[in-house]
Amino acid sequence: MSQHAAADGAGPLVRPYAMTHGRTRPSSDNFDLIALVVAADGPVSTEGLEPEHRSILNLARQPVSVAEISARADLPVGVVRILLDDLRVRGAVQVRSPMSGAKAPTKRVLRAAINGLRAL
Amino acid sequence: MDEIPYAIKILVAGGFGAGKTTMVGSVSEIEPLRTEEVITAESVGIDDLEGVEQKTTTTVAMDFGRITLTDGLVLYLFGTPGQDRFWFMWDELSLGAVGAVVLADTRRLADCFPSVDYFEQRGTPFIVAVNCFDGAKRYRPEDVRVALDLDPQVPVLLCDARRRDSSKGVLITLVEYVLQRYSELENNGALA
Numbered sequence: 001m002s003q004h005a006a007a008d009g010a011g012p013l014v015r016p017y018a019m020t021h022g023r024t025r026p027s028s029d030n031f032d033l034i035a036l037v038v039a040a041d042g043p044v045s046t047e048g049l050e051p052e053h054r055s056i057l058n059l060a061r062q063p064v065s066v067a068e069i070s071a072r073a074d075l076p077v078g079v080v081r082i083l084l085d086d087l088r089v090r091g092a093v094q095v096r097s098p099m100s101g102a103k104a105p106t107k108r109v110l111r112a113a114i115n116g117l118r119a120l
Numbered sequence: 121m122d123e124i125p126y127a128i129k130i131l132v133a134g135g136f137g138a139g140k141t142t143m144v145g146s147v148s149e150i151e152p153l154r155t156e157e158v159i160t161a162e163s164v165g166i167d168d169l170e171g172v173e174q175k176t177t178t179t180v181a182m183d184f185g186r187i188t189l190t191d192g193l194v195l196y197l198f199g200t201p202g203q204d205r206f207w208f209m210w211d212e213l214s215l216g217a218v219g220a221v222v223l224a225d226t227r228r229l230a231d232c233f234p235s236v237d238y239f240e241q242r243g244t245p246f247i248v249a250v251n252c253f254d255g256a257k258r259y260r261p262e263d264v265r266v267a268l269d270l271d272p273q274v275p276v277l278l279c280d281a282r283r284r285d286s287s288k289g290v291l292i293t294l295v296e297y298v299l300q301r302y303s304e305l306e307n308n309g310a311l312a
Contacts, residue, residue, distance in 0.1 A: 032215075032216070033129075033155070033196075033198075033212070033213070034127040034128070034129050034194075034196045035127070036124050036125060036126070036127055036194070038124050063124050063125055063194075065127060065186070065194075065196060067153070067155045067182075067184055067196065067198075068153060068155075068186070070155040070156070071153035071154055071155045071184075072153070076156050076157055076158040076179075077155055077156070077157045078157060078158060079158075094124060096124040096125070096126060096127075098126065098127050098128065098129070098216055104216065104217075104218070104298075105128050105216075105218055107299060107302050107303075109126075109128060109193065110218065110295050110298060110299045110302070111299065112189065112190055112193055113128060113189055113193065113195060113218070113295050114292060114295050114296060114299070115189075115190075116187075116188075116189025116190050116193060116195070117187070117189065117195075117288055117291050117292050117295065118292060120147070120187070120284075120288055
């Protein structure tokens, strides 16, 4: 994908981070790769939003992970985190952090996972 | 709004060509996706991207898949980035993970040593799945255990990463192992 651009030394940073207006970090950081994002039900003002914000809102009609948004929108994870932060500030998305956060999942979750895997 | 599900993750590690993306793809309900993180050379393991214009950039790619386990629980499988210089990405991936599957290719067993070392040092529960490639000499799991110098409790099993049932069995083995470890820790009073 963009590996060639990176290898050429031109760097794919310019364009992705232009859409974040130069910001390289979200104002708050709890967008884990597997945090699940879903667009809010109600009407949301799209004034001032970049096309990439709108792409994210489209992708998040059903709950979708930060990693999936990055892959499907073809944007680096770092950029997705910043754009998501913009959307969250507007109330345009809800975010559910992973069940465990930084801790390992509980036994109850593990049992549910085993049952779910067996039923596949 | 409908309740948003929770997500958990399992890592799939191993050397280049060991079958990581194949395994992810064989059980995932979506075609494996690729997500990329753009980083600067100077930022590796150190800090953020401020002052990006002066720095060279590189891209770390991770392949991943998804399995919806129940209405409220989704499992993500992440293939770990291959190059050793991307350990810092492993740190992010390992945080909060259920555990890891280390895929071993008996033709190039040494390729999975760094993964085994990493998870041992980090204390991340892992199992070793020997991917049985066509034409590769079959080894017994016990031989692989000795060759990798694994702790006796670490499960080692044979698998075919192309087959959904086989990959599913590997994941179940991992989660059962993690659950068993929890119970043992509780019995030893290590957990409150």
